[in-house]
Amino acid sequence: LYGRRWTAPAPATGLSGAAQAAFFVDRFYEWTIARPGRLLADAFAAFDRGGIDGTVNASARLTGGVATVTRRLQTGFVRSYALAVLAGAVLVTVLFLGGTVGR
Secondary structure, eight states, X not given: XXXXXXXXXXXXXXXXXXXXXXXXXXXXXXXXXXXXXXXXXXXXXXXXXIIIHHHHHHHHHHHHHHHHHHGGGOOOOHHHHHHHHHHHHHHHHHHHHHTSSOO
């Protein structure tokens, strides 16, 4: 205050230094719990993005592709549907009478 300069306190050593560093509990926790936990969480996040999301997106694309192809079959005309049912019935009858099914 009256011309005396401020000086930094001497660094704590020994037991007082360990006490000021909280006996290194924070450092121990960081290296044994927090960092491995973060690594595990990052691995699960990468698996979720690549594996799970990739599977879901692929199934959505597959469904969209199948819908694009099969929507041409949906004409809205009853006669087309009746013809398809008749063709299926004839095919099943031919297969049963031909002996290829039910042996």
